[in-house]
Each structure stands twice: as structure tokens, then as C-alpha cells.
Amino acid sequence: MSAPITSTRFKQNAREALADATLQQALKFVEVNFISRRREAAERLPEFEALRDAARDIKDHTLAHLDLYLEAYERRVQAAGGEVHFALTAEEARDIVLAICRQAGAKTVTKGKSMVSEEIGLNAHLAANGVTPIETDLGEYLIQIRGEMPSHIIAPAVHLTKDQIEADFRRVHAHLAPDRSLVEPTTMLTEARNVLRERFLAADVGITGANFLVAETGTSIIVTNEGNGDLTQTLPKVHIVLATIEKLVPTLEDATQLLRVLARSATGQEISVYSTFSTGPRRASDPDGPAEYHVVILDNGRSAMLGGAFQDMLRCIRCGACMNHCPIYHAVGGHAYGWVYPGPMGAVLTPSLIGIEEAGHLPNASTFCGRCEEVCPVRIPLPRMMRAWREREFERHLSPATVRSGLAFWAYFATRPRLYGAATAMAAFALGLIGRLRGRFRWLPLAQGWTRHRDFPAPEGSTFQAQWRRRKR
Amino acid sequence: MTTRDTILASIRRSLGVSGDEAPRRAAVAERLARHPHGVIPARGRREQERLAVFRSMVELAAGTVEEVARGDGVPAAVAAFLRAHNLPLAVRRGADARLDAMPWARERTLDVAVGPSDGSDLVALSHAFGAAAETGTLMLTSGADNPTTLNFLPDSHIVVLQASDIAGDYETLWGRLRERYGAGTMPRTVNWITGPSRSADIEQTLILGAHGPRRLHVIVVKE
Numbered sequence: 001m002s003a004p005i006t007s008t009r010f011k012q013n014a015r016e017a018l019a020d021a022t023l024q025q026a027l028k029f030v031e032v033n034f035i036s037r038r039r040e041a042a043e044r045l046p047e048f049e050a051l052r053d054a055a056r057d058i059k060d061h062t063l064a065h066l067d068l069y070l071e072a073y074e075r076r077v078q079a080a081g082g083e084v085h086f087a088l089t090a091e092e093a094r095d096i097v098l099a100i101c102r103q104a105g106a107k108t109v110t111k112g113k114s115m116v117s118e119e120i121g122l123n124a125h126l127a128a129n130g131v132t133p134i135e136t137d138l139g140e141y142l143i144q145i146r147g148e149m150p151s152h153i154i155a156p157a158v159h160l161t162k163d164q165i166e167a168d169f170r171r172v173h174a175h176l177a178p179d180r181s182l183v184e185p186t187t188m189l190t191e192a193r194n195v196l197r198e199r200f201l202a203a204d205v206g207i208t209g210a211n212f213l214v215a216e217t218g219t220s221i222i223v224t225n226e227g228n229g230d231l232t233q234t235l236p237k238v239h240i241v242l243a244t245i246e247k248l249v250p251t252l253e254d255a256t257q258l259l260r261v262l263a264r265s266a267t268g269q270e271i272s273v274y275s276t277f278s279t280g281p282r283r284a285s286d287p288d289g290p291a292e293y294h295v296v297i298l299d300n301g302r303s304a305m306l307g308g309a310f311q312d313m314l315r316c317i318r319c320g321a322c323m324n325h326c327p328i329y330h331a332v333g334g335h336a337y338g339w340v341y342p343g344p345m346g347a348v349l350t351p352s353l354i355g356i357e358e359a360g361h362l363p364n365a366s367t368f369c370g371r372c373e374e375v376c377p378v379r380i381p382l383p384r385m386m387r388a389w390r391e392r393e394f395e396r397h398l399s400p401a402t403v404r405s406g407l408a409f410w411a412y413f414a415t416r417p418r419l420y421g422a423a424t425a426m427a428a429f430a431l432g433l434i435g436r437l438r439g440r441f442r443w444l445p446l447a448q449g450w451t452r453h454r455d456f457p458a459p460e461g462s463t464f465q466a467q468w469r470r471r472k473r
Numbered sequence: 474m475t476t477r478d479t480i481l482a483s484i485r486r487s488l489g490v491s492g493d494e495a496p497r498r499a500a501v502a503e504r505l506a507r508h509p510h511g512v513i514p515a516r517g518r519r520e521q522e523r524l525a526v527f528r529s530m531v532e533l534a535a536g537t538v539e540e541v542a543r544g545d546g547v548p549a550a551v552a553a554f555l556r557a558h559n560l561p562l563a564v565r566r567g568a569d570a571r572l573d574a575m576p577w578a579r580e581r582t583l584d585v586a587v588g589p590s591d592g593s594d595l596v597a598l599s600h601a602f603g604a605a606a607e608t609g610t611l612m613l614t615s616g617a618d619n620p621t622t623l624n625f626l627p628d629s630h631i632v633v634l635q636a637s638d639i640a641g642d643y644e645t646l647w648g649r650l651r652e653r654y655g656a657g658t659m660p661r662t663v664n665w666i667t668g669p670s671r672s673a674d675i676e677q678t679l680i681l682g683a684h685g686p687r688r689l690h691v692i693v694v695k696e
Binding site for chain 1: 480481483498509510515530588610617620659660663665675
């Protein structure tokens with residue numbers, strides 16, 4: 001595997017995240033901004049819901065014909081003078097990228113934001129082999145200088161506050177005047193722009209991801225607001241595109257349908273500032289652009305997801321709406337999830353890619369409130385798939401002993417309705433009696449997992465079923 | 474077996490197909506050849522409102538729009554824009570024939586260079602291939618006429634656009650691009666540009682001018 005995994009420590013990670021005041025301050029912005037901006041964008045466009053259906057259908061059609069679209073795409077890239085490289089594993093993809101960099105005699109490579117690059121741990125591999133990778137998306141640059149993983153798939157540094165960023169800039173940009181003012185975010189952005197501008201102009205190779213690959217034309221598409229991806233892929237002599245097999249779409253029209261829902265779901269923009277369609281290297285008469293164009297297409301477990309319970313996950317277009325609307329994500333942030341993909345989409349995808357043994361906690365980190373599915377632009381049934389992972393975890397005896405014995409205890413009563421009725425009536429009566437003064441419990445035996453963080457409301461004397469029977473009469 | 478073939482075989486095994494099924498191949502060939510439209514927003518459809526929709530969407534994205542009656546008014550509009558923003562009277566552009574035909578000599582103090590940017594230019598001038606009113610999106614194509622570096626390296630980007638090239642939607646632009654370049658063929662780069670460069674990576678505060686231009690100004694030529 002690739003990027004280091006701490007998903008097995010999810011509970012510990014979450015506890016630490018909840019106690020981290022700086023993180024909690026930064027996370028407030030997620031809930032406040034993303035949700036309202038997406039809703040306003042959706043409301044401005046009467047066709048938005050119809051576009052979501054279309055987006056889902058395009059992805060389903062493509063996945064059902066993925067082998068043929070991949071072949072068509074490859075032919076088109078080659079016809080445009082580009083090269084396609086296939087990689088089965090993260091390791092293969094890293095080696096292909098490194099080989100292209102070495103071929104180009106590269107010392108530094110600039111990078112556009114790519115989650116696949118995070119997935120395969122590309123930066124560490126390049127650095128270990130004498131090639132310096134430089135992230136150019138501001139958020140990615142911030143986490144690179146901090147040695148962190150992204151905590152959000154479209155806003156990688158969303159866990160940081162202004163003060164933390166200022167401290168990092170003072171530490172890393174040591175060649176600049178130490179007494180300069182960095183109070184305003186604008187000043188910090190200008191500083192990053194100036195530092196990175198030199199890097200853009202000096203880089204030997206530019207690596208970008210791809211939001212979509214178009215079979216009709218052999219085109220790769222990137223979407224950015226900063227323009228960093230464009231400088232990354234226009235200035236160096238070699239452009240490498242790193243993508244996975246499910247990024248394929250049939251035609252430019254299909255890509256267009258998806259672009260109409262992507263930015264609106266992600267940031268609430270009508271469309272991102274830059275949508276860039278790249279096909280092959282520069283033409284003979286072009287005065288700028290890369291002389292070489294390589295596409296590395298990675299599988300890394302995805303082909304095995306086709307035709308199975310988790311195929312729908314391959315529709316994901318990485319907008320981040322599911323995590324923006326997730327109460328768990330709002331509470332603990334992205335790093336707690338312990339790998340590259342956080343939030344609901346990560347809770348489903350991560351077990352598919354690294355195994356349920358490593359990632360078993362993640363599909364359990366959900367209240368099943370269903371907001372993620374409600375806002376997903378390609379209508380992925382995320383709660384249903386998290387439930388499917390929980391079932392698999394249980395079937396394979398991977399859930400902790402306390403969970404298993406608790407479930408067995410509950411099942412014993414649930415399969416004996418009379419006994420269940422009697423026991424719950426007794427509990428409701430007893431707890432109602434004990435708690436009738438305060439109306440809630442600060443502490444209950446066997447329920448500290450609940451009472452440690454909030455009070456437990458006292459029952460009012462009888463169970464729901466008993467009240468229901470009385471009403472019917 | 475190559476890695477490519479291993480991946481294709483794995484996809485086919487998962488899907489339960491051989492890859493030779495005639496109906497599947499026909500479905501794919503037809504979609505690639507016919508590239509059917511999906512859902513197209515109605516907001517750009519009415520021709521008489523198109524320019525107004527385009528303008529309001531560019532402004533929503535923090536860009537600016539001005540209209541000139543004819544192409545020969547562009548040099549004066551460029552010079553006025555530079556003066557209004559206290560910029561040096563210098564601009565870099567590509568070899569686009571429509572820009573070539575404009576009376577640059579009339580602006581005696583305006584310095585116009587031609588060719589790609591090396592990063593030292595403050596202001597670039599491009600001619601758009603077209604635009605989509607639905608989101609105020611400009612479409613530019615790479616080549617000697619309008620080098621891609623001009624779209625990203627300078628601080629301010631001025632884009633000339635013929636009013637008749639403003640389409641209601643993106644799909645119309647793809648149709649025109651296919652007419653120009655041939656079906657299935659693309660220039661090296663097609664840029665959709667909607668407003669100036671920005672970042673919200675610092676506490677989600679929106680700031681213009683991240684790595685690309687901090688100003689985007691569109692000059693619409695009405696005839």
C-alpha cells in the first residue's frame with residue numbers, strides 16, 4: 001500500500017480531534033459555508049435535480065462499458081501524440097511516474113492537486129529517489145510544508161487556522177523578512193504566489209490529476225480555481241496525468257453534464273474558474289505547452305469493485321458534498337479517518353481499497369442521517385453501502401467482542417417478543433421512577449459510552465409499544 | 474500478459490463480459506459518434522437576453538464586461554482599462570488575425586508585444602473562441618493565435634469576444650469546435666475561464682489572484 005494508514009485508531013483519533021480546540025475552531029467554517037453555498041447554487045438552477053439523474057446515468061453507462069471506453073480512450077490519446085501507461089497497483093504507478101521523471105532528467109516537479117497522488121504516496125517516493133515534488137494548490141502546499149495528509153478532498157487544509165498558516169510561512173519562507181506582516185490572508189496568498197511562481201518556471205515535469213478522461217477525444221480534464229493546475233501542465237516540458245480507471249466518460253457532452261453538477265455540489269460556484277481540457281502534447285505550431293504528454297491510468301482495486309455491492313461508489317466525482325454535510329465529519333474532521341479519503345465517501349471507498357480489516361471503524365462512523373446521499377450529485381447510496389460494510393465486518397467476525405456480545409444479548413430478546421416487551425416495560429418503569437425528579441441521567445451503568453458525552457433522558461414510565469396499544473383502544 | 478491486458482481482463486471478469494459482445498460495442502460506438510446532449514439549462518436559451526445573461530454571470534464570478542460597437546474600438550478600450558487600473562501601457566497578445574486587424578497604431582503610447590508569455594508580462598490580451606452565457610464562461614483554444622501562457626501568467630487578462638460567438642450553453646460550443654477541428658480532434662488545450670483566479674484555502678476566505686490573473690476583463694465586440 002501507499003500513504004500511511006491510521007484508520008484502525010479511528011476512535012482514538014476522534015477523541016483527540018474532539019479535544020483539539022484549534023481544530024474545532026477551523027471545522028466551524030465547513031458547516032457554515034459549504035452547506036449554504038451548495039444549496040443556493042442548486043436553487044439558482046431549476047434543472048439541477050434532472051442533471052443529477054443524468055450524471056448518475058452517464059456514470060452507470062460508462063462503468064458498464066468501461067473496458068470498451070478505456071480502449072477507445074487509449075487510441076485517441078495515442079492518435080494525439082500522447083502515451084498511456086497502465087498501472088495495476090500503487091507501486092507500479094509510482095514507478096512509472098518516477099521513470100518518466102528520470103527520463104526527463106527532472107530535479108523538481110510541480111504538482112496540481114491530485115487525490116490519486118495522495119492515495120499512492122507519490123511525493124514520498126519521488127523525494128526518496130532524488131526528485132523534489134512541489135505541491136502548487138495553496139491547500140496542498142500548506143499540508144506539504146506541514147508534512148500532513150489532506151483533511152478534505154477539495155479543501156485539503158480546511159483543518160488549519162490562519163494563525164497556524166502564518167506560523168508555517170514564517171518557518172518555511174525563512175528567506176523573507178522576519179518582521180513582515182502576515183495578518184491578512186491576502187498577504188499570505190501573495191507570498192505563496194510569489195514563492196511558487198519561481199517553482200512553476202523552474203520545474204522540469206508537471207503532474208496533475210484528472211477529474212475526467214474523455215474517450216471520444218482522448219482528453220483529460222482538470223478543474224481548479226487557482227490556475228495552479230494550468231501553470232503546472234503548461235510550463236514544464238513534460239506533463240504527466242495521474243488518473244484512475246473510473247474517471248472515464250464517453251463524450252465531451254457527458255463531461256459537460258458532470259461539470260454542471262461538480263462545482264455546484266462542491267463549493268457552490270456555478271462552475272469552477274478554470275476547466276481545462278488537455279489532449280496530447282503541444283502541436284508543431286504551438287508556441288507553448290509541454291512537449292510530452294503521459295497518462296498513467298491506475299486500477300488499485302477498482303476493477304474488482306465492478307459488478308459487486310460497491311460498484312456505485314465508482315460513480316463518485318470527488319466533489320466533497322458528502323463530507324460537507326456529514327455530522328461526523330463536522331465533529332472530528334478528516335484526519336481522524338486515518339487515510340486519504342475522509343467522510344462518507346471515504347467510509348465506503350477506503351475499505352474497498354485497503355480492506356475492511358484496516359478500515360472497519362469507518363463505515364461505523366455514521367449516524368445514518370442520510371444527508372450524504374441527499375446531496376450526492378451522482379446519487380450514491382452511501383448509507384446503504386456503509387451498512388453493507390458493517391454486515392461484512394460482522395460476518396467476518398471483525399467487530400469487537402463487546403459489540404458482538406451486545407448484539408447477541410439484544411438479539412436474544414428481540415427474537416422473543418413477549419420477553420422483550422416485559423423486559424423493556426420493566427426497564428422503562430424502573431428508570432422512569434429513578435429519574436423522575438431530574439428527568440435525565442448523568443451516569444448509567446453499562447451506558448458510559450453515551451453518558452460520558454451527554455445526559456441520557458429518563459423514560460416517562462412506559463414503553464412506546466405499550467403507549468401505542470393504549471392509544472389504539 | 475501486459476498490465477493493460479490484466480486490467481481489461483479484470484474489468485471484464487467483474488462485469489461478466491468478454492468484450493466481444495456486439496450490442497455493447499454498438500452502444501459504445503454509437504454514443505461516441507453521436508455524443509447525445511443531456512440536460513441543458515434554459516437560462517441561456519433566449520437569444521435576445523443572451524448577452525445580458527452572460528454579463529451577469531461573469532460579474533457573479535467577479536469578472537468585468539464592457540461592450541464596444543466594433544473591433545476597431547478595442548485598442549482604445551484596452552488602453553482605457555490599463556489607465557483605469559494604473560497599469561503600465563503595455564500588453565502581450567498572440568498572433569490572432571482578428572487582433573492583428575485592429576488599429577493598434579492609434580494608441581501611440583500603448584506597447585503591444587506578440588507571442589507567448591515568459592511570466593514577466595503584467596497584462597495579456599486574448600481572443601476567445603466563444604463563450605457560454607449559462608455561467609459566463611469563456612472558451613479559449615491554444616495555438617500561436619492565443620498562447621495558453623497568456624491565460625495564466627499575467628496579472629490581468631483582457632479577453633476579446635465577438636457577441637455573435639456567445640452561445641447559450643456549452644454544448645453549442647462543442648458543436649462549433651468539432652466543425653473547426655474535426656470530430657474527435659482537439660487542440661492541445663481548451664480553456665474554460667469563468668472569472669479571475671481565486672483561492673479559499675485560508676479559512677475559506679475568498680481571495681482573488683491565487684496563481685492566475687487577479688483581474689479578468691471581457692471586451693464584447695457587438696458587430
